[in-house]
Amino acid sequence: GAVVSQHPSWVICKSGTSVKIECRSLDFQATTMFWYRQFPKQSLMLMATSNEGSKATYEQGVEKDKFLINHASLTLSTLTVTSAHPEDSSFYICSDSINYGYTFGSGTRLTVV
């Protein structure tokens, strides 16, 4: 089946720095990639939808200038958390969508100290 490779699986960074998370589709072309965020003991909430070759669509309350999404190719979507703060510490996970099927990356645990 489809495979989405997400890196890194965990990262610890200092406040004020930026962190890039990559999601790579290994055996298919993903025109759309969903980015979810999961705070501790909570559910997954959609942050944004990245579309290859066009601007991402952000959910209400998600700062587009803070969470930069790039989907420059059909196999790679990236999420960059800029000027990270401790409150950005969360579990970030991507998912593609093909024919109403969804394949998730393995997730990235971000800890901002």
Next chain:
Amino acid sequence: SQQGEEDPQALSIQEGENATMNCSYKTSINNLQWYRQNSGRGLVHLILIRSNEREKHSGRLRVTLDTSKKSSSLLITASRAADTASYFCATDGGSQGNLIFGKGTKLSVKP
């Protein structure tokens, strides 16, 4: 936005017992899926049930769907300690074509 509401939020049972988790949703759906998540890890897809199906089985899993009540249940029979995880229902129909997740049930199976 979050659509599904699972109950219970937490469930603790003994190994060998059955575990039942329920999920309610708000909008029309094409399908509903159940996922499992071990602590701090990624999602594992368990089962998908389409809107025209009422019940589906997969191994020790049994899922029901009642579209008139906008609810679904996940039954895990003969639970094992390894079943300890959080379980989420997810419906299609997000405005971007995304899944909408419920709040999840944290299942603890004690040996």
